[in-house]
Amino acid sequence: MKINFAPVLIGLVVLAVVLSGSMFTVSQTQNALVFQLGEVVSVKQKPGLYFKLPLVQNVRYFDTRILTLDAADPESFITSEKKNVLVDSFIKWRVVNAKQFYVSVGGDETRAAIRLKQTVNDGLRAEFGKRTINDVVSGKRDEVMRAIRTQADRFASTLGVQVVDVRIKRVELPASVSENVYRRMDAERKKVANELRSTGAAEAEKIKADADKQKEVIVAEAYRDAQGVKGNGDAKASAVYAAAYGKNPEFYSFYRSMQAYRESFKSKSDMMVLDPSADFFKYMKNPRAAGGK
Amino acid sequence: MAWNDPQWGNKSGGNKNSGPPDLDEMWRRINERLNGMFGGKGNRPEGGAPDAMPGGGNLIGLLAGLLVLVWLASGFYIVDTGQRGVVLRFGKYVETTGDGPHWHLPWPIESREVVNVDQVRTVEIGYRTNVKNEMLRESLMLTDDENIVDLQFAVQYLIKDPKDFLFVDRSPEEAVRQVAESAMREIVGRNKMDFVLYEGRADIAARARALTQQILDRYKTGITISQLTLQNIQPPDQVQSAFDDAVKAGQDRERLKNEAEAYANNVVPRARGFASRLKEEAEGYQKSVILNAEGEANRFSQIVTQYAQAPQVTRERMYLDTMQTVMNNTTKVIVDQKGNSLLYLPLDKLQQMVSQPSADSLSQPASEAASAAVPVVPVDPRSRDAFRSRDREDRP
Numbered sequence: 264m265k266i267n268f269a270p271v272l273i274g275l276v277v278l279a280v281v282l283s284g285s286m287f288t289v290s291q292t293q294n295a296l297v298f299q300l301g302e303v304v305s306v307k308q309k310p311g312l313y314f315k316l317p318l319v320q321n322v323r324y325f326d327t328r329i330l331t332l333d334a335a336d337p338e339s340f341i342t343s344e345k346k347n348v349l350v351d352s353f354i355k356w357r358v359v360n361a362k363q364f365y366v367s368v369g370g371d372e373t374r375a376a377i378r379l380k381q382t383v384n385d386g387l388r389a390e391f392g393k394r395t396i397n398d399v400v401s402g403k404r405d406e407v408m409r410a411i412r413t414q415a416d417r418f419a420s421t422l423g424v425q426v427v428d429v430r431i432k433r434v435e436l437p438a439s440v441s442e443n444v445y446r447r448m449d450a451e452r453k454k455v456a457n458e459l460r461s462t463g464a465a466e467a468e469k470i471k472a473d474a475d476k477q478k479e480v481i482v483a484e485a486y487r488d489a490q491g492v493k494g495n496g497d498a499k500a501s502a503v504y505a506a507a508y509g510k511n512p513e514f515y516s517f518y519r520s521m522q523a524y525r526e527s528f529k530s531k532s533d534m535m536v537l538d539p540s541a542d543f544f545k546y547m548k549n550p551r552a553a554g555g556k
Numbered sequence: 557m558a559w560n561d562p563q564w565g566n567k568s569g570g571n572k573n574s575g576p577p578d579l580d581e582m583w584r585r586i587n588e589r590l591n592g593m594f595g596g597k598g599n600r601p602e603g604g605a606p607d608a609m610p611g612g613g614n615l616i617g618l619l620a621g622l623l624v625l626v627w628l629a630s631g632f633y634i635v636d637t638g639q640r641g642v643v644l645r646f647g648k649y650v651e652t653t654g655d656g657p658h659w660h661l662p663w664p665i666e667s668r669e670v671v672n673v674d675q676v677r678t679v680e681i682g683y684r685t686n687v688k689n690e691m692l693r694e695s696l697m698l699t700d701d702e703n704i705v706d707l708q709f710a711v712q713y714l715i716k717d718p719k720d721f722l723f724v725d726r727s728p729e730e731a732v733r734q735v736a737e738s739a740m741r742e743i744v745g746r747n748k749m750d751f752v753l754y755e756g757r758a759d760i761a762a763r764a765r766a767l768t769q770q771i772l773d774r775y776k777t778g779i780t781i782s783q784l785t786l787q788n789i790q791p792p793d794q795v796q797s798a799f800d801d802a803v804k805a806g807q808d809r810e811r812l813k814n815e816a817e818a819y820a821n822n823v824v825p826r827a828r829g830f831a832s833r834l835k836e837e838a839e840g841y842q843k844s845v846i847l848n849a850e851g852e853a854n855r856f857s858q859i860v861t862q863y864a865q866a867p868q869v870t871r872e873r874m875y876l877d878t879m880q881t882v883m884n885n886t887t888k889v890i891v892d893q894k895g896n897s898l899l900y901l902p903l904d905k906l907q908q909m910v911s912q913p914s915a916d917s918l919s920q921p922a923s924e925a926a927s928a929a930v931p932v933v934p935v936d937p938r939s940r941d942a943f944r945s946r947d948r949e950d951r952p
Contacts, residue, residue, distance in 0.1 A: 310648035405742070430734070435696070456798070456801050471816045475823065508856060515860075537890045
């Protein structure tokens with residue numbers, strides 16, 4: 264009935280110690296190196312559970328995820344036109360060969376990062392020295408990045424790492440040059456503004472002048488037509504008059520004169536100083552005067 | 557490294573909710589999984605514990621069994637809607653689980669990570685929280701024509717693949733910021749300032765988004781960009797006023813043109829109106845002149861017919877009729893010059909005498925008549941003097 268627990272317990276403890284010393288896991292994000300008395304005996308690249316000899320062997324883990332190396336301050340480079348530019352870049356890299364990584368930089372990420380940074384900066388310096396600002400800012404940016412990536416990756420393999428990407432973030436002009444850029448932009452905008460205003464004024468003037476021209480032409484054409492119509496009326500009237508008066512020109516002259524007298528003298532303020540010898544008064548002076556003159 | 561996390565407490569908490577109801581089911585699954593894993597070796601000390609229970613029934617056996625139960629229950633976890641669970645066995649990825657309750661083999665065999673995949677995360681570039689809060693270092697960008705623009709944007713992203721998100725990049729969220737900034741600078745650098753500032757806004761955002769996504773995919777970050785929104789694009793503060801002025805100039809130009817159009821729209825139709833007035837007037841004149849002529853001609857024709865029958869009498873009658881009308885209507889002074897004596901005629905006095913009785917109604921006809929019959933008589937005394945002096949000059 265009575266069970267002696269002591270041997271079972273001791274056995275369990277011993278088993279636990281031996282197992283914990285002889286098993287290890289490699290995570291999805293890691294590679295592991297197994298050392299036996301300081302010497303690398305195997306590289307575990309796949310995640311999972313592994314066994315080792317307890318006490319004699321020990322394990323070192325290396326994170327194989329992608330790391331980002333982002334410089335805190337921009338570096339200054341000189342382009343082919345001897346202009347200074349400030350450049351910010353970041354490097355994406357990861358450990359691919361844990362053994363090489365351990366051998367070359369002692370498995371220290373910071374040391375590897377410093378060496379990568381130097382290489383990339385050298386690459387950038389060389390690439391920028393070959394190109395103009397415009398190239399690195401726009402046209403050849405991609406090309407520059409690709410060239411540096413390739414070159415850095417070649418070097419990186421000696422460190423047991425892989426350069427996934429090198430990307431240029433900021434390409435910036437030094438402050439003093441920026442001021443010049445602003446001044447130039449300012450001047451350009453002023454130029455544009457003046458041009459807009461003056462072309463606006465010019466177009467407005469053109470529209471107005473065109474309107475005035477149209478007005479003059481319309482009025483003049485109307486005047487011409489009107490005069491034509493009037494002349495036509497006058498001509499027809501003349502023809503009518505001529506046809507009628509032509510029947511007796513002498514009588515017309517008399518008749519028209521009578522009409523004119525009547526029209527001309529019809530106000531009391533018209534003063535006539537008359538000589539009694541006028542024909543009109545002939546009976547006034549002499550009632551027996553013969554008819555006619 | 558999930559098994560380093562102090563998760564034990566959390567798991568036993570979760571166990572209280574979902575553990576007890578289906579212990580049998582749980583036990584079967586445990587056995588299946590254990591057998592599947594160790595190929596039926598089953599010689600682990602924990603495996604023996606339940607067998608001891610029926611035989612023993614003492615306190616230690618019960619305690620050991622309880623401990624094992626708690627340990628097994630620690631494998632329970634709940635994945636909320638919008639989350640994914642990632643299960644690792646000895647550090648190796650096994651499966652991704654959807655929402656609902658799940659169980660995995662307890663520590664140290666399996667571990668899990670829960671990732672929120674539906675939550676939209678945001679990275680702000682060029683500003684922080686508010687557009688006013690600018691980060692000039694991030695927002696000022698060079699364009700192709702070596703101008704500088706001030707650009708702020710936000711990137712919204714989701715986790716598409718929890719496995720990649722967890723295991724490929726050590727800081728995937730930081731990568732989004734760096735890649736987005738780099739991509740945007742590349743896109744802006746390829747375009748002229750005017751395009752970036754004005755017509756190309758939507759285009760810039762779309763291209764930056766595509767490039768960012770492409771690069772993130774290359775890094776296998778497991779992130780998908782849901783949106784890239786430009787918060788603000790403007791010229792830098794230093795030149796802002798000049799740009800504003802240029803915009804204003806554009807508007808001034810439109811205004812000037814509109815004003816000119818308004819002027820034209822006023823002038824030309826008026827001219828057309830005036831033209832049609834001229835035309836109508838001319839036609840009216842034409843008609844009236846012709847009709848008048850016809851009327852007069854008609855009248856004359858009739859008279860001339862009568863005249864032909866008795867010329868002498870008709871002529872005399874017409875003359876006298878006319879003279880009578882004329883004499884009736886005018887002021888007359890009859891002077892017999894045969895007397896040979898000098899005669900003083902105060903014409904102006906006479907004129908005044910005539911015009912006074914009806915001065916108000918006479919002003920118009922008077923001037924008309926004056927121009928027709930007699931010299932104008934001004935009221936100015938000096939010219940009256942002049943008139944007199946001329947009279948005097950005439951006399952000798």
